[in-house]
Amino acid sequence: MSEAELATPFRDRAGRALQDGFLQQALTIATTKFLELRREAFGEFPEGDALRDRARAIKEATLQRLDHYLEQLVDNVERLGGHVHFATTPDDARRIILDIAKRTGTRMAVKSKSMATEEIHLNEALEAAGVTPVETDLGEYIIQLAHERPSHIIAPAIHKTKGQVADLFARELNRPNVPADPEVLTAIARAELREKFLQADMGITGANFAVADAGTVVLVTNEGNGRMVTTLPRVHVAVMGVEKVVPSMTDLAVFLAILAKSATGQKLSVYTTLVRGPRKPEELEGPDEFHLVLLDNGRIAQLGGTLREALYCLRCGACLNVCPVYRSIGGHAYGYTYPGPIGILLTAMLNGAASVKDLAHASSLCGACADACPVRIDIPRMLIELRKEVDEKKIAPWSERVVFTLVAWLLRHPALFRLAAPLARVFQRPFARGGRIERLPLFFGEWTRTRDLPAVAARTFSERWAALEREGR
Amino acid sequence: MSTRAEFLRRIRAELARTPALFPATPSLRPAHPREVADTIRRELSERWPATLQRFQQEFERVGGVLHRVATVQEVPSVVGRLARERDARDVLTWHPSALGFDPARGLADEKLTCRTMPEAVPDAAARRALRDTIATTPLGLTGVDVALAETGTMILRSGPGRPRSTSLLPATHVAVFDRTALVESLAQVAVLLEAWHADEASGAVINFITGPSRTADIELTLTRGVHGPKDVHAIFVERPLRE
Numbered sequence: 001m002s003e004a005e006l007a008t009p010f011r012d013r014a015g016r017a018l019q020d021g022f023l024q025q026a027l028t029i030a031t032t033k034f035l036e037l038r039r040e041a042f043g044e045f046p047e048g049d050a051l052r053d054r055a056r057a058i059k060e061a062t063l064q065r066l067d068h069y070l071e072q073l074v075d076n077v078e079r080l081g082g083h084v085h086f087a088t089t090p091d092d093a094r095r096i097i098l099d100i101a102k103r104t105g106t107r108m109a110v111k112s113k114s115m116a117t118e119e120i121h122l123n124e125a126l127e128a129a130g131v132t133p134v135e136t137d138l139g140e141y142i143i144q145l146a147h148e149r150p151s152h153i154i155a156p157a158i159h160k161t162k163g164q165v166a167d168l169f170a171r172e173l174n175r176p177n178v179p180a181d182p183e184v185l186t187a188i189a190r191a192e193l194r195e196k197f198l199q200a201d202m203g204i205t206g207a208n209f210a211v212a213d214a215g216t217v218v219l220v221t222n223e224g225n226g227r228m229v230t231t232l233p234r235v236h237v238a239v240m241g242v243e244k245v246v247p248s249m250t251d252l253a254v255f256l257a258i259l260a261k262s263a264t265g266q267k268l269s270v271y272t273t274l275v276r277g278p279r280k281p282e283e284l285e286g287p288d289e290f291h292l293v294l295l296d297n298g299r300i301a302q303l304g305g306t307l308r309e310a311l312y313c314l315r316c317g318a319c320l321n322v323c324p325v326y327r328s329i330g331g332h333a334y335g336y337t338y339p340g341p342i343g344i345l346l347t348a349m350l351n352g353a354a355s356v357k358d359l360a361h362a363s364s365l366c367g368a369c370a371d372a373c374p375v376r377i378d379i380p381r382m383l384i385e386l387r388k389e390v391d392e393k394k395i396a397p398w399s400e401r402v403v404f405t406l407v408a409w410l411l412r413h414p415a416l417f418r419l420a421a422p423l424a425r426v427f428q429r430p431f432a433r434g435g436r437i438e439r440l441p442l443f444f445g446e447w448t449r450t451r452d453l454p455a456v457a458a459r460t461f462s463e464r465w466a467a468l469e470r471e472g473r
Numbered sequence: 474m475s476t477r478a479e480f481l482r483r484i485r486a487e488l489a490r491t492p493a494l495f496p497a498t499p500s501l502r503p504a505h506p507r508e509v510a511d512t513i514r515r516e517l518s519e520r521w522p523a524t525l526q527r528f529q530q531e532f533e534r535v536g537g538v539l540h541r542v543a544t545v546q547e548v549p550s551v552v553g554r555l556a557r558e559r560d561a562r563d564v565l566t567w568h569p570s571a572l573g574f575d576p577a578r579g580l581a582d583e584k585l586t587c588r589t590m591p592e593a594v595p596d597a598a599a600r601r602a603l604r605d606t607i608a609t610t611p612l613g614l615t616g617v618d619v620a621l622a623e624t625g626t627m628i629l630r631s632g633p634g635r636p637r638s639t640s641l642l643p644a645t646h647v648a649v650f651d652r653t654a655l656v657e658s659l660a661q662v663a664v665l666l667e668a669w670h671a672d673e674a675s676g677a678v679i680n681f682i683t684g685p686s687r688t689a690d691i692e693l694t695l696t697r698g699v700h701g702p703k704d705v706h707a708i709f710v711e712r713p714l715r716e
Contacts, residue, residue, distance in 0.1 A: 030693055060497035067484045074477065080677075086476040138699055139690035155690060162692050182694035190699055197700075198608060214670040224686040224701025227641050230678070232604075242484075247499040249670060253663035254500060264689075267531070267624040271701065272681035276670070280677050284594055284603065284636040300483050304491030 010335065010358035011450075017329040023159055027330050030158045031321040037265025038318060038372070045267075051257050056375040058251045059312035062243075063303060069212040069245045070294070076215025080277030082290040090120035093295055097122065097204070097237055098129050100291055104235050106131055106201040110193075112219065112226040113137035114206025115153060115315055116239045116295055119337045119350065122204070133204070134196045136225040138189050145172045151331030151339065153317040154263050159330060193225070203229030203287065207240035208314070209255060210292070211274075212247050217292065219273045220259065222266075226273050236278070236287040241295050243311040255314065262374040263316040298349045306385040310345040312375045319369035319379060325362050334359060341369040341379045344386070353389045357396055360386040399443040421463070424456040506667035513661050514653070521652040524622045525709060528655060531625030532707060535684030536697065540708045548649055549579025551708050552614060555647060556585055559704075561611040565643060568592040568634025572616045572649065573714035592634040607636065613643035613702075617650035619665060620707070623658045626683040627707065630669070631676035640682060646702040648682075651713045 017023055042048045062069055074084045087093035101109065109131055111117065123144070126133040135144040139156035143149065145168050150156030157165070166180040169188055178184065205226060209218040217238050219226040230236050246252055260266040279286030302308055320326045320340035331339035336355070338346040341363060348356045360383055369379040390396050391404065410417055431437045432455035440448045447453060459467075503509040517524060529539045540551050552564060563586045569575035570592055580587040588606055595603070607613075615635065619628035627648050631637040640646045656662060669675050686701030697703050 026692075033693055054500070057495075057497040058499050060494050061499045064488070064493050064497065067481050067488065070484070071481065084477075086480045088476075088480070136700070137690070138688045142690065155693070157690055158693070160691075162694075165691055182691040182696050185691055186688060186696040186699050193700065194608075198604075211670075214666075216670065222686070223688050223699040224641060225699075227637070227680065228700055231637050231641065242480075248502050249666035250500040250502045250663045253659045253666070257659050266535075266683070268626055268681060268683045270535075270683050270685070270687055272683075274666075274679040274681075276675065276677050276679075278677065280632075282594060282633045283631060283676055284590065284600060284633075285638060286631070286677050294480070296480065296483075300480075300487055303484065303487035305487075308491070309494060 010333070010362065013333040013335060014329045014362070017333040022161060023330055024328075026158055026161070027327055030152070030155060031327050034155075034264065034317070034321040038262060038321070039265075041261035041265040041267065045261065048258065048261065051254055052374050052376060055254050055258055056312065058246060058254060059375055062245060062247060062251075063308065063311060066242065066245070066303065069247055070242060072212040073210055073215060073245050074294075076213065077217075077277065077290075077292050078215075080215045080290075082215070082277040082292055085291060085293045086296075087120075087293055088296045090297055093120045093239060093293055093297070094122060094125040096291075096293055097239070098125060098131075100235065100237060100289075101126070101129065101131050101202060104201060104289065106235065108132045108134065108196065108200045109202040109204050110134050110136050110196050110200040110225075110229045110233060111140075111204040112206070112221060112229045113140050113156070114204070114239060115337065116206045116241055117204060118150065119297065120239070120295070122239075131202075134193070134200065136193050136196070136223075136229065137221070138186065138223060141189055141193065142168065145169075149332070149337070152320060153315050153338070153340070153343075155317075159332065197225075197228040197232050200229075200233045202235040202237060203231075203233040205229055205236070205238045207238050207244050207292075208259070209252055210240060210245050211249055211252050212245050214249055215276060216249075217275045218252060219275065220256075220269045220271070221273070222264070222270045224271055227271055230273060230275055230287070231285060234287055235289045235291070236275070237291045237293060238275070239293045239295060241297070242299055243313075258374045259314055259316055262314070262318040262372070298351075302349050306389070307345050307349050307382055309377050310342065310349060310379075310382060312377050313342050313346070314374060316374060318372040318374065319377075322368040322372045324364055324366065324368070329362075334362070341383070342373075342377065345379065345382050348386055353386060353393060354395045356386060357390045360390050399446070403444070418462065421456055421460045425458070428455050503664055503667060506664055506671060509664050510668040513656070513664060517656060517661075518652065521655050524655040524657055525652070527622035527657070528620050528625060531622060532684070533625070535625050536687070537625060537684050537705045537707060540706065542708060542710055544712045545574045545649075545710050545714055546579065548574070548708055548710065549576050549583050549585075551706075552576070552580060552612070552647055553583030553585060555645065555704075555706060556583070556612055559611060559645060561645070562586055563588055563610045564612045564614055565607055565610040565639055566590065566614040567616055567636075567639060571632065571634040572614070573651075574649075576614065590634055590636050590639065594633070603636075604638075607638050608642050610643050612645045612647065613639040613641075615640050615646065615648050617648045617654050617707070619656055619662060620650050620654045621656055621659065621662055621681075624683055626681050628662065629680045629682065631678040631680070633676075635676070637678050637680060640680065641701050644698065644702055645704040645706070646682075647706045647708060649708045649710060649714075651710045653713055653715075
């Protein structure tokens with residue numbers, strides 16, 4: 001989805017997704033499969049629950065002394081021969097990376113999957129500066145060829161059929177008669193990208209973790225592209241949010257034990273790569289330069305903010321797969337880099353509360369996300385906080401605020417509330433059919449546009465209660 | 474650097490104005506990881522058959538194939554068979570000092586050309602040439618530092634004579650290990666990682682490899698060998714390699 005499409009309101013984007021038959025099918029199949037795999041993985045891992053508590057505690061403990069652990073990380077990365085950069089804004093991050101590209105004469109950069117670089121829209125900036133960015137995760141490669149954005153944190157192209165991918169490869173890679181066979185399509189991508197890995201000057205990655213006292217950046221991939229981009233090009237740049245730091249290798253092992261199980265149901269992803277700086281003089285290969293870009297972009301302000309707990313997120317995607325809203329509308333309808341329940345919180349963190357005035361309500365608050373989260377982030381609590389903020393800062397539309405203020409006032413006055421019931425019974429008469437109100441006039445109609453409102457009952461609970469008491473039962 | 478100071482100042486300011494969400498501490502780390510690692514290895518040496526069995530089970534689950542041989546002399550014949558099945562004539566190997574044995578002669582007997590990685594680093598031009606060799610050789614033979622049974626994972630450290638792409642660029646990766654490499658759990662691996670990183674001489678990369686390279690990015694169809702090896706084989710040698 002392009003930024004321009006954000007101009008269309010959320011409900012139109014969601015509506016379009018709901019009309020898209022293929023997307024609906026793809027979403028159901030993918031999220032259901034991820035869910036099953038995750039359940040199986042934890043099912044045969046009895047220590048999983050205790051480890052999730054441990055992981056949560058490590059995240060909280062790290063945030064409590066984030067300054068200390070970041071300083072330690074920086075010192076150790078530098079001791080191992082790496083360079084560390086500090087980026088407060090996406091613009092800072094892009095400028096830092098472009099400077100490195102310019103100084104090293106970089107013409108092509110191969111990238112492994114990284115939400116942080118999506119977040120700062122790095123590819124556009126590289127292209128504008130004459131550096132060709134090549135996404136190498138198969139899913140990311142597909143959507144880069146299609147000029148789209150990822151629709152799932154760990155499966156960016158789940159919205160595409162194999163037929164669509166075959167057409168795309170035929171058109172963009174000049175390969176006529178490509179069969180719609182994932183095996184063949186994968187082999188084509190392997191051949192195309194192998195060339196790029198060998199030619200590229202720079203490898204760009206994110207970081208799943210960074211171990212403070214070892215100065216080590218940790219990458220988790222299944223395809224091996226994370227290894228390629230950190231092994232073959234002369235320069236390696238890793239971009240990571242400041243919250244990704246963990247204190248020690250002992251802590252790292254706790255996260256590794258639960259990350260892949262939550263994401264794909266694997267015990268471990270195929271490749272976990274621990275990078276300790278550039279090539280050592282006694283080693284044959286590896287980059288000559290290693291750069292770590294530490295990204296703030298709204299995170300630091302939330303250390304003391306309402307969204308602090310969202311900084312625990314491991315980007316596993318489990319909350320997307322269980323979310324009834326994500327499962328219905330998919331990632332693109334959210335409109336920003338991070339979709340799903342955690343995505344709403346991260347969007348608010350990165351772009352401010354105003355950006356989620358609609359999204360804050362795109363949740364049934366059923367709690368499935370908090371239940372699935374490997375570090376037990378209380379997402380519903382923060383969504384409610386966001387709704388409050390959207391209301392208090394007068395970001396919500398005036399009609400919504402007026403109605404909610406009136407209802408809140410009514411609920412605080414029992415006498416008026418009791419009076420309201422018989423009144424409502426009179427006013428609802430033209431609209432109620434069989435105990436449901438399907439359409440309301442004026443701006444109240446917004447409420448009934450996508451759902452029915454139950455009509456006020458012929459006798460309310462308090463009226464019945466009063467009657468029972470009168471009968472002396 | 475001023476941005477560093479500014480960054481940390483803002484973090485401290487935020488932390489100062491906020492209470493912790495709940496009392497929490499990071500993991501307790503071993504004070505002397507090397508000693509703990511030695512103890513773990515000693516204890517494990519007594520129950521390696523069970524650990525190997527678990528490794529095999531998990532390794533096969535992720536698509537790996539385990540071969541068992543009695544002595545290191547039998548390794549080349551396994552490699553030879555795998556090479557013939559794939560029409561491969563060249564084999565890339567770690568340097569004998571890193572591998573724990575020299576397979577060159579045995580591989581020659583199997584009519585294979587053995588491309589041994591140098592222990593000392595050559596000049597830049599030779600390094601480029603070597604990279605082309607690695608990129609075009611169909612089969613890579615490596616050692617294993619740790620074979621993790623819980624997940625069927627092989628852990629390889631980079632270093633002199635053990636270039637990291639030996640286990641990455643060839644379409645088939647064959648790894649050789651003995652009982653001393655076996656550990657049971659990720660928690661035990663954590664102790665080894667603590668011990669390794671205290672060692673300044675360690676290489677720049679540690680790789681955990683759990684089966685062949687895979688993707689499910691097109692309609693969730695599981696496909697092997699997207700960037701890394703399509704086939705991953707392990708050869709377990711019963712008699713320890715370094716006696």
